[in-house]
Amino acid sequence: MTYPTSQEILLTDARLSAPPAPRLIKYHDLPGLEREKKQFQEFVAVDMAHTTMLVEEGIISAAAGRAILQQLLAIRHMKPSDFPTDVRKGSFLLQVESYLFAAIGEDVGGQMHTGRSRIDQGATVRRLYKRNRLLNVMDRINDLQDAIAEQARHHARTIMPGYTHMQHAQPWVFGHYLLSFSSRLHDSFQRLTEVWARVNRNPLGAVGLAGTSWPLNRARTTELLGFDGLVENSKLGREAYYAAEAIGALAFVMADLNDLATDLHVWSSTEFGLVESDDSYCGTSSIFPQKKNPAGLETIKKAAGSATTWLATALATFRAEGTGDQAVRDLPLIDEALTTTEGMLDLFTGVIETLIVHEERMAASLNNSWCTASNLADVIVRERSLSFRQVHHIVARVVRNALAKGIRPSALTSALLDEAALETAGIELKLGDQVVRDALDPRRFVETRVTDGSVAPLQVTRLLAHAHSEREADRRWMAGTRAKLAHAHEELDAAVGGIVALERTA
Template sequence: MTLHQEILLSDARLKSPAAARQLKYNELPKLQAERKKFNEFLAVDLAHTVMLVAQEIITRDAGRAILQQLLAIREIGGDDFPVDVRKGSFLLQMESYLFAAIGEEIGGQMHTGRSRIDQGATVRRLYQRNRMLDVMNQLNTLQAVIVEQAQKYSRTIMPGYTHMQQAQPWVFGHYLLSFSSRFHDSFERLTQAYARLNRNPLGTVGLAGTSWPLDRELTTRLLGFDGLVENSKLGREAFYAVDALSALSFVMADLNDLATDLHVWSTSEFGLVECDDSYCGTSSIFPQKKNPTALEYVRRAAGASVTWVSTALATFRGEGTGDQAMREAPILDEALATTEGMLDLFTGVMETLIVHEDRMTAALKQSWCTSSNLVDVIVRDRGLSFRQVHHIVARVVRNSLTESIAPYELTGAMVDRAAMETVGRAIGLSDRSVQAALSPREFVETRVTTGSVGPLEVQSLLAHAQEERACDVRWTSETRIRLTDANKALDCAVHRIV
């Protein structure tokens, strides 16, 4: 047997091979997680080897031999690449393949000037960077659907709620645009987290740097990083993950709030919206049931996201600054996968959402949610203070509910009666003025403040949402182009040597 077949990395230092339980519960799960990062492992090895050749740390012939085998590994693909859990991490699996092909004397030179610490940190950042871009792309897709639906329902009036009680007339498209704005804010948080994530730790080595003359700027360019992790002590740190988790948890909070509203409004008691059958389930005992299971699934996932940041901080705090093992915890990978999946699921919900405009209209007919507009009309026309008129209209509502009088039945005389009971003087509004003040359509069309539900303001919000989404799409596209260009530069550098 040759040397590489006889000695594993651990054999030189440890007396005993890894126990079966150690392999099952530690090494195997870690290796399975690393296999997902196959392309990122290869990119780091390729870039590092190119740099070693460029710096004349290894010979061009040695670099060529290593790079040829790395390209052969790339052809095999992550799913078919052979692994042996006894050999350890994916870095060591790659080395084992090289040693079998070109010997340890040549293949072993690839690890010159680096540690598994900075190599692993670089792989994780590359993988998480790519996954974050996937999340952002999915967020842009959901945004497009929300804006499309907001435009469709830009004149659809519905009751607006505070404390789960009807407060004022609202516009469903305006409601959706509020989430467009929130999702844009969340997108910006993701770009800020991306900026801290996309820094190159390769070359920080284990802790204190190295005596080898590494060109960290070269690997930064070849791997598409925006800059360096400057301090070698910080090569292993993963607090950027907390930034990313925070941004992702905001996205999940946005999804949760939208899902919760739609869930409530889809109940029989409200009946304002309805999920398409393809995003619902049924009951095994209640034959009439149509359960909005997609919304429930999103809300359940959002519940778990509340602990992402606290879990990461608690994990990092427990280890101090002197160890690295806990910083490899998969919480960020899991959060990225969850967020992307829930964005995709919700996109389907929103694409097929059924809006019952007739139920919204019917709910408004019996609603006193235009009362605040009646207050404004009386203040404007009769010169009383807002607080005085608030008392009057509150008594109007109380009297009407007691006597089963609907808003569309209210008269000027009834308003005068309430005014006499509260402020001691009549108002003198005509029946027509009272009914106009209580009209939901009149309410909406007389809103003039910036960002309100008035038709012109809704159109302005729509235009702004479209501009924000275009900006977000452009950012994602330009970032991916830069990464593609870096990948092409890496391939060119490899082939110049090969």
Template structure:
């Protein structure tokens, strides 16, 4: 076995006459290396699996493989910040090669790259990194779901106003409102799980474009790296549409967070006063002594703004290049998207766990307004057999007359309702004052909602149970995915251990 060479030739020097310009190093090499340093453990895992497979298939000798694997294990035990980097040498793949050259020589260390390209090697590293980060986001999403569910359970009977067009519509239940986001977030989890499935395919062995003449065992590296399958067509080894798929799922999560944060932000204003963020998630004003600003909600809404462009930016990166320009087939902003989504889920979990809900204020807001007018219409249809459109006119006129006379809903009598009926339909209803009062009662409104998914008590209880089942399924999915990755890691460690023993 040859010792380390005295003078290493960089990859660029073998073909290019000039070393990298300082500006190229500053704006291209260094940013790329910092991004790849975050994928340190994934780089080493790919090298370990590829080298193990080469030895098992007889492509590398056992002695050569052992020498390489021993050095890779040394690297794996380092902290990413400890690993020596020289930007002049190129990408992280070349940094690891350089380390090997310095310890066991280029003639030995250089054999690790047999049967692969930086194209499929880098794509494999990125897929490993993305799948691990997706699981991190899933964990935060499940924690957030738990906080939502606890608040929904606590407020399963908390009546509040409901709005359409930002105008008073019908009585609502705060727990029911929160459960609507539980359902949305479960859908977002499923989108992320589907994206994970497309990310978790092994491109190693597709090489640069057309495959290789070396008898690689792609199924073996798929097993050792914990992939669910492999990229079948070698042309697609470098494609990054799986990143666009993942970033799309992340965008949906940020849209969910934005909508919830926007509602809570509005409802925490003095004019509404329905909810209040705990002081620990608020800030103050430098000029207005009375201010308590919900800065956590503002932070989440601000972070959600750029998320609407994540997918379009990814697709725009691919656009107009055809499929031949491999250099553009990356989605570099996915790292930031992952970090943003995970961070905002974590922040919002704290907001929800400590959220103050002013139930009395919600209930008081239902007084003096016509929130239950639609229920009055339904009662008239059932009791008098008129069409809903006829009754809609009657109730709308009754509301108009009362508003014009500055009368509250509790001052609407059966006689006043008959006046409106005569004006619009030429009939009297004779519904009775007690029936009118009951029809306009917000509590009674909620109690009488019976359709699946409605705000009725039994339906809210059913939605709570459904949300718990969906959350349990999501948690189990993430747990099983991590268990599969742990088993593949053990298989890789065992395979490496046999070769270096």
């Protein structure tokens, strides 16, 4: 079949009396086109689904639809870099139209745009692109959780100081600490599934604002593109607040990474010496020969700094628009947020997988620590039926007295404790030296925790199992979601193939 050719009229020619100024092309048209080219496959998918639906609903002829779909299949098999573009022609939608016009004529190729606007078409492309990128981020969260779980299993009995205000608070277990981030990352994963539910809605068919007189089957394009449902109100077809919500969820992920990286960075200092990044994730100094700088952790912390502004910037971008002028609703900032979050999750996975943990140094840090003082207070409360506040004063005073006399926790006696009790409460406790020593023993502290979620060995084992079940649930969600998208892709291919095959049977 041959198609008539004619001089192509640019979209702007019919209405505007002058072509785009070079400055507008440089600062508006070209950046926008380059951004859209990253969504190459999503553009093709939307065009194929819309064209398929138009044919199935009898809005355009099977012959026209077949001609369009044959060209779209050819485009889909191209590399984005091989697809011809001319910035003067406008957005990527218009680049595809130009390709079709050159191949099959404007009278046929132009029918693809029946019943849609660049607004709902572009909004649909962006939602497809963002959902695919979100899934990649969620895969990286699961990878990092696997690395954390492996280290947590290995260090389920590794005791260390626990810190508040950068001071020893209570004995801790390194595996327990790591599992706290497993929980946080699971929460972040769940937050992204909630975002996904709002991203994965189909705006195609909302058209520019008020819908269309063409009898579009929006449920069909929803099925072919793997959406979970419709953007019901046509007014909301162009809305991108879902992108701001996604950015907020990504910022939470970066906050998780920042907190973990900051702790490990501090603990890897010479003064702490509790952990150490593998050489493969470190740099060195051009002047200080002894330096081993934790470059991986520093990179993650630096990236997390900018993440604190992502949501505010997104909302500020929408701030002055109202609801009628929404040209910037594509929110390019989300591309940066997705790329940064995915990259830093991947980097951190490598850092955690190779992390060196100095178990002996961790244990030794507890030797002269008073971080079991709260346990001594609990023992006194149980043994002597005093209020915790009374006992708090007694233990605080005995710590003060011992520090002044240079007495270590392991050398504290019942007599010294009674001296502090007399000073603060006017009583003697007479606990006995063995009771005092047991109360101040770090390992004994860990072993005697009884509450759910504590650092006790059985509880850490339970937390490991709980973290495993959370990761399994997250992976099932991923598998189910990807399976649904794969099925939609197969449905689209089958529908397109059916229309294209009509030419061979006609």
